[in-house]
Amino acid sequence: MRPDPLFTPLKVGALELKHRIIMAPMTRMRSAQPGDNPHALNAEYYGQRASEGGLLITEATDISPQAHGYWATPGVYTPAQIAGWRAVSDAVHAKDGFIFMQIWHVGRISHSSLQPGGALPVAPSAVRPAGNHTNASGQPVAFETPRALEQAELGGIVSDFVAAARNAQEAGFDGVEVHGANGYLLDQFLRNGTNKRTDRYGGSIENRARLLLEVVDGVIAALGAQRVGVRLSPWNRFNDMSDSDGAALWDYVAFELNKRELAYLHVVEPRADFTTDLPLDADAPDAAAQFKSVFTGPLISAGGYVADSARAAVADARADAIAFGRPFISNPDLPERMRIGATLAWHERATFYGGDHRGYTDYAALADAGEARGA
Numbered sequence: 206m207r208p209d210p211l212f213t214p215l216k217v218g219a220l221e222l223k224h225r226i227i228m229a230p231m232t233r234m235r236s237a238q239p240g241d242n243p244h245a246l247n248a249e250y251y252g253q254r255a256s257e258g259g260l261l262i263t264e265a266t267d268i269s270p271q272a273h274g275y276w277a278t279p280g281v282y283t284p285a286q287i288a289g290w291r292a293v294s295d296a297v298h299a300k301d302g303f304i305f306m307q308i309w310h311v312g313r314i315s316h317s318s319l320q321p322g323g324a325l326p327v328a329p330s331a332v333r334p335a336g337n338h339t340n341a342s343g344q345p346v347a348f349e350t351p352r353a354l355e356q357a358e359l360g361g362i363v364s365d366f367v368a369a370a371r372n373a374q375e376a377g378f379d380g381v382e383v384h385g386a387n388g389y390l391l392d393q394f395l396r397n398g399t400n401k402r403t404d405r406y407g408g409s410i411e412n413r414a415r416l417l418l419e420v421v422d423g424v425i426a427a428l429g430a431q432r433v434g435v436r437l438s439p440w441n442r443f444n445d446m447s448d449s450d451g452a453a454l455w456d457y458v459a460f461e462l463n464k465r466e467l468a469y470l471h472v473v474e475p476r477a478d479f480t481t482d483l484p485l486d487a488d489a490p491d492a493a494a495q496f497k498s499v500f501t502g503p504l505i506s507a508g509g510y511v512a513d514s515a516r517a518a519v520a521d522a523r524a525d526a527i528a529f530g531r532p533f534i535s536n537p538d539l540p541e542r543m544r545i546g547a548t549l550a551w552h553e554r555a556t557f558y559g560g561d562h563r564g565y566t567d568y569a570a571l572a573d574a575g576e577a578r579g580a
């Protein structure tokens with residue numbers, strides 16, 4: 206029998222993965238308050254999803270108080286947060302799994318009620334996102350026009366990413382994923398719908414990519430390239446994003462990242478919109494294919510995969526591994542279910558963000574449900 210492409214080993218930086226089913230980063234807004242501290246419930250959740258030789262990527266984690274954009278998203282900049290994350294990495298390592306921490310700064314996707322001192326959110330330029338956000342009391346509010354960052358502040362943002370990466374390592378993590386995707390700060394710098402700067406960080410593609418690359422280089426200097434991944438969401442319009450020449454932008458970014466010998470590059474396919482459960486957009490560009498033509502290291506693709514399409518993508522070498530989001534919420538033992546071809550449980554959207562163990566740690570594994578295991 207031909208080996209299952211999802212269950213062949215893969216070297217990802219310093220790690221030897223035993224399978225290619227990766228847990229995608231997912232914000233769940235369940236850190237302990239006050240302090241945005243990861244706690245025992247979070248350790249239980251990640252521990253449930255760990256598998257031998259499998260890689261999990263955490264929810265996006267604040268690199269600083271200013272990086273914060275949603276109630277109860279965790280941070281990694283205080284001793285209590287680092288201690289909380291240690292319990293998470295221990296729970297994953299106890300099952301011989303691996304875990305990277307996704308580190309982010311939300312930029313303009315925040316609200317003054319969530320910012321230190323009630324300050325305005327910051328961004329490359331004072332461009333307000335369309336639509337509403339949720340404030341610190343959980344109420345819908347119109348987005349505010351962010352304050353454009355001074356060039357002199359950007360070094361501090363790079364240092365915050367580097368400090369967060371060191372803290373993740375101190376908390377026992379196997380590496381970090383720099384969040385350059387989904388319309389948050391680094392993505393806001395990349396695209397010219399949000400970046401209207403006229404200094405070294407705006408205008409040309411080289412200038413717009415500068416902050417991302419400075420962050421990546423800083424984190425690599427701290428941890429080593431084999432402990433660093435990067436996530437991008439080319440062509441994705443989530444969080445009111447746009448660019449006038451995506452093809453050239455993504456080509457340049459892929460080319461530059463390729464020089465850095467990262468553990469991996471992770472791309473979100475623009476065909477999938479995780480804010481709804483609508484069918485995939487068949488006309489969207491194929492992000493993995495575009496990056497595969499330039500990026501020669503391990504490439505992870507995410508967005509709307511099921512077992513068969515994941516298998517086909519790996520078998521055809523369109524991606525080296527597949528990250529699953531929603532299916533991992535409702536199937537803690539997703540790799541095992543895919544290995545034996547078991548039915549997948551559907552997710553409950555109402556419990557994605559915030560709340561307690563319900564919709565978080567109470568999805569059953571097959572073994573818990575007493576169903577038959579084995580191929």
Ligand SMILES: Cc1cc2nc3c(=O)[nH]c(=O)nc-3n(C[C@H](O)[C@H](O)[C@H](O)COP(=O)(O)O)c2cc1C
Binds near residue numbers: 386508530
């Ligand atoms: C509840 C939820 C929270 C998410 N939070 C993040 C996040 O913190 N960082 C990120 O890069 N992507 C985030 N995503 C996007 C997922 O990582 C993934 O790209 C998306 O869900 C598409 O994959 P899927 O079709 O397998 O769900 C989130 C998705 C969901 C459903």
